[in-house]
Amino acid sequence: MPDGSTAPRKLVEVRNLRMYFPIHTGLLRTHTGDVKAVDGVNFDIYEGETLGLVGESGCGKSTCGRAVLRLYDPTSASIKIDGVELAWANDDARKIDAAARRIARNATYSVMILGVVLIAVLAVQFEAMARFPIVLLQAAVLIALGLLTFFLTRNMLRKSRARAAGISEADFAPTENDLRRMRPTMQMVFQDPQASLNPRMTVAGIIGEPLSEHTQLSTTERNDRIYELMDAVGLNRDFANRYPHEFSGGQRQRIGIARALALNPKFIVCDEPIAALDVSIQAQVVNLLEDLQEKFGLTYLFISHDLSMVRHIADRVAVMYLGKVAELAPRDELFNDPLHPYTKALLSAVPEPDPVTHDTAERVILQGDVPSPSNPPQGCNFCTRCPAVMDICRSEDPEMKEVRPGRFVACHLHS
Amino acid sequence: MPDGAAPQNSDASDPTVLDVRDLKTVFRTRRGEVHAVNNVSFHLRAGELLGVVGESGSGKSVTMMSLIRLLPMPPAEIRAGVVDFDDMDLMQASEDQLRAIRGARIGMIFQDPMTSLNPVFNVGYQLMEPLRKHMGLGKEAARKRSVELLELVGIPDAARRLKDYPHQFSGGMRQRVMIAIALACDPKVLIADEPTTALDVTIQAQILELVKELRQKLGMAIVWITHDLGVIAGIADRVMVMYGGQVVEEAPVRELFANPKHPYTRMLLETVPSLSGERNDRLQVIQGQPPMLARDPDSCAFRDRCPHAFDRCAAENPLLRDVGPDGHRAACFWDGDTQGEEAVHA
Numbered sequence: 135m136p137d138g139s140t141a142p143r144k145l146v147e148v149r150n151l152r153m154y155f156p157i158h159t160g161l162l163r164t165h166t167g168d169v170k171a172v173d174g175v176n177f178d179i180y181e182g183e184t185l186g187l188v189g190e191s192g193c194g195k196s197t198c199g200r201a202v203l204r205l206y207d208p209t210s211a212s213i214k215i216d217g218v219e220l221a222w223a224n225d226d227a228r229k230i231d232a233a234a235r236r237i238a239r240n241a242t243y244s245v246m247i248l249g250v251v252l253i254a255v256l257a258v259q260f261e262a263m264a265r266f267p268i269v270l271l272q273a274a275v276l277i278a279l280g281l282l283t284f285f286l287t288r289n290m291l292r293k294s295r296a297r298a299a300g301i302s303e304a305d306f307a308p309t310e311n312d313l314r315r316m317r318p319t320m321q322m323v324f325q326d327p328q329a330s331l332n333p334r335m336t337v338a339g340i341i342g343e344p345l346s347e348h349t350q351l352s353t354t355e356r357n358d359r360i361y362e363l364m365d366a367v368g369l370n371r372d373f374a375n376r377y378p379h380e381f382s383g384g385q386r387q388r389i390g391i392a393r394a395l396a397l398n399p400k401f402i403v404c405d406e407p408i409a410a411l412d413v414s415i416q417a418q419v420v421n422l423l424e425d426l427q428e429k430f431g432l433t434y435l436f437i438s439h440d441l442s443m444v445r446h447i448a449d450r451v452a453v454m455y456l457g458k459v460a461e462l463a464p465r466d467e468l469f470n471d472p473l474h475p476y477t478k479a480l481l482s483a484v485p486e487p488d489p490v491t492h493d494t495a496e497r498v499i500l501q502g503d504v505p506s507p508s509n510p511p512q513g514c515n516f517c518t519r520c521p522a523v524m525d526i527c528r529s530e531d532p533e534m535k536e537v538r539p540g541r542f543v544a545c546h547l548h549s
Numbered sequence: 550m551p552d553g554a555a556p557q558n559s560d561a562s563d564p565t566v567l568d569v570r571d572l573k574t575v576f577r578t579r580r581g582e583v584h585a586v587n588n589v590s591f592h593l594r595a596g597e598l599l600g601v602v603g604e605s606g607s608g609k610s611v612t613m614m615s616l617i618r619l620l621p622m623p624p625a626e627i628r629a630g631v632v633d634f635d636d637m638d639l640m641q642a643s644e645d646q647l648r649a650i651r652g653a654r655i656g657m658i659f660q661d662p663m664t665s666l667n668p669v670f671n672v673g674y675q676l677m678e679p680l681r682k683h684m685g686l687g688k689e690a691a692r693k694r695s696v697e698l699l700e701l702v703g704i705p706d707a708a709r710r711l712k713d714y715p716h717q718f719s720g721g722m723r724q725r726v727m728i729a730i731a732l733a734c735d736p737k738v739l740i741a742d743e744p745t746t747a748l749d750v751t752i753q754a755q756i757l758e759l760v761k762e763l764r765q766k767l768g769m770a771i772v773w774i775t776h777d778l779g780v781i782a783g784i785a786d787r788v789m790v791m792y793g794g795q796v797v798e799e800a801p802v803r804e805l806f807a808n809p810k811h812p813y814t815r816m817l818l819e820t821v822p823s824l825s826g827e828r829n830d831r832l833q834v835i836q837g838q839p840p841m842l843a844r845d846p847d848s849c850a851f852r853d854r855c856p857h858a859f860d861r862c863a864a865e866n867p868l869l870r871d872v873g874p875d876g877h878r879a880a881c882f883w884d885g886d887t888q889g890e891e892a893v894h895a
Binding site for chain 1: 604719721722749752754755776779780781783803806817820821822828829831832833835838839
């Protein structure tokens with residue numbers, strides 16, 4: 135575990151991550167608002183460590199995990215994994231790209247409409263032009279022309295505007311193809327092992343799929359690798375040709391983990407990997423994840439709502455509330471001395487499996503429910519439920535500050 | 550099988566309101582029988598909160614559904630058992646008698662409030678239905694009582710919210726509505742099946758606080774099914790641990806957590822990491838998988854995963870026996886002392 139000895143390397147750097155899901159209403163599906171699932175999140179993950187991401191359902195922790203892997207197209211973000219930018223190194227580049235796309239789209243529409251009118255006029259004027267294969271040819275030419283217009287306009291605009299703003303071409307987000315090439319370094323383990331495994335593929339097929347997508351291994355090499363992975367996660371090799379439904383929940387989660395490991399990733403996002411499992415099975419999977427981390431030097435983003443499990447597995451913990459990180463701190467500091475009122479309330483709400491402490495523990499019971507992320511409150515997003523709310527909280531959104539070395543809090547009480 | 554109602558507890562003064570003896574439920578499936586509940590006996594005293602803990606498939610829900618006969622009866626079959634409630638054996642009761650009991654004298658709260666509330670009726674209608682059917686209240690009286698109930702469970706602006714539909718409530722509020730419905734007819738016994746599992750921890754804390762408050766006000770007996778040992782520790786008076794369709798341990802809550810006897814209970818308590826206290830580098834693991842329950846148990850169900858198993862565990866099925874004070878009972882042949890604590894940690 136990287137604890138200070140030598141300055142650990144930052145493997146993942148996330149800056150200003152925003153993920154808004156647009157709300158469209160009315161007959162014309164006009165854009166009337168956004169669900170601000172993740173609203174300005176910053177964090178780093180050091181090589182070899184586990185960052186726990188906790189919060190209640192709907193706070194945006196899963197969205198955050200997926201956006202970091204670019205499974206979503208974030209509204210804005212700079213995400214660096216192993217030094218490679220996955221999103222927008224430069225926020226101006228994102229704006230230029232969005233504008234260029236918009237203009238190029240409109241240009242394409244104009245070309246298409248003009249083209250359709252032209253084809254119609256031609257068909258009316260010249261009977262020869264209305265014949266079947268000719269019309270098809272015209273349509274094909276028009277579609278090609280439309281695509282050409284889109285890409286040409288977009289690229290030209292992007293280039294000229296980037297030059298004007300002094301942004302290099304490298305600051306633009308990677309294309310889908312480039313992203314695909316980066317995927318082997320970053321993988322994901324999903325919450326529901328039932329839903330994330332294809333029921334019509336065998337275990338070997340599931341674990342081998344990333345190998346055939348991203349590598350050129352021969353069949354025997356590929357099989358060897360599959361067996362190696364099954365050994366690593368504690369699955370019997372004889373089960374390679376079985377189907378997911380033949381396994382129990384814990385074993386299915388092992389299949390999912392083996393698949394994530396197939397391409398030797400550096401970084402794995404574990405999205406509630408144990409939430410669907412029984413208590414006695416949870417411990418097996420958590421121990422496995424820890425063993426694999428040690429063996430392969432993995433870095434985890436461990437998303438969970440189970441605070442006691444996060445205390446066990448994480449080195450540092452980020453607490454999210456309504457799309458924002460409320461507090462980020464090393465594990466022991468966070469659990470022993472929470473600074474943000476929300477962290478305090480969250481920790482005190484966890485029922486301890488000990489009847490004696492239950493009677494003596496002081497509890498902070500939060501009133502009310504989490505506000506809707508499509509309409510977050512003014513000021514601090516926790517101000518509607520905070521037991522220590524002040525006037526300033528209702529008007530000003532607190533900034534994330536490093537109040538002690540390594541401890542970040544977004545709260546007016548600590549600024 | 551020892552008699553489940555043997556009054557050995559210190560608070561034995563309270564009368565027993567529900568007494569279940571040798572309940573046995575089997576599901577018939579195409580792939581053979583599943584023995585979901587095997588000779589379960591327990592009792593519930595007036596005003597007591599009995600926690601039932603177990604993993605999924607341990608038979609905790611099926612036991613409770615069997616005793617009010619809410620299971621779909623071709624696949625399920627109740628092979629044996631006596632359930633004494635209100636001087637009546639629920640296993641022999643007619644469908645009409647049962648209907649008069651369910652929802653009225655035995656209330657129920659289910660895990661997922663979204664699927665157990667009807668989405669096409671407003672909450673007021675669903676609250677008033679038991680009041681009018683069971684208590685014979687008129688429309689106005691039922692409405693008044695519904696408002697009282699919603700206020701009781703802490704829903705603000707109750708009179709207006711009666712007209713709202715379930716989807717207009719948040720998860721925690723929906724569960725409050727479910728509790729209000731369960732409480733509508735002043736039940737003697739309330740069966741709560743994982744009522745907080747689908748909720749977030751801060752909302753769960755609200756609901757637990759509410760239940761504690763309601764118990765003091767109304768004094769009904771509650772059976773609380775959960776897999777969360779933390780919840781049990783905070784709320785239960787007595788705990789019953791189930792494994793493989795059987796009760797493996799039963800004790801007052803403090804006794805159980807301080808002095809667990811059955812190896813399964815011990816290991817279960819150790820697998821759960823805690824928020825306070827020491828942090829271990831590795832989690833204690835219960836190796837293996839839960840049993841398949843394909844046969845009538847003739848040996849200990851936990852044998853394959855148990856570090857203390859010996860010959861006798863494979864030869865016969867252990868029965869509950871007294872292992873400690875205040876009716877602390879466990880179904881295990883191992884006497885706990887021969888190998889000491891180290892064996893469990895090994």
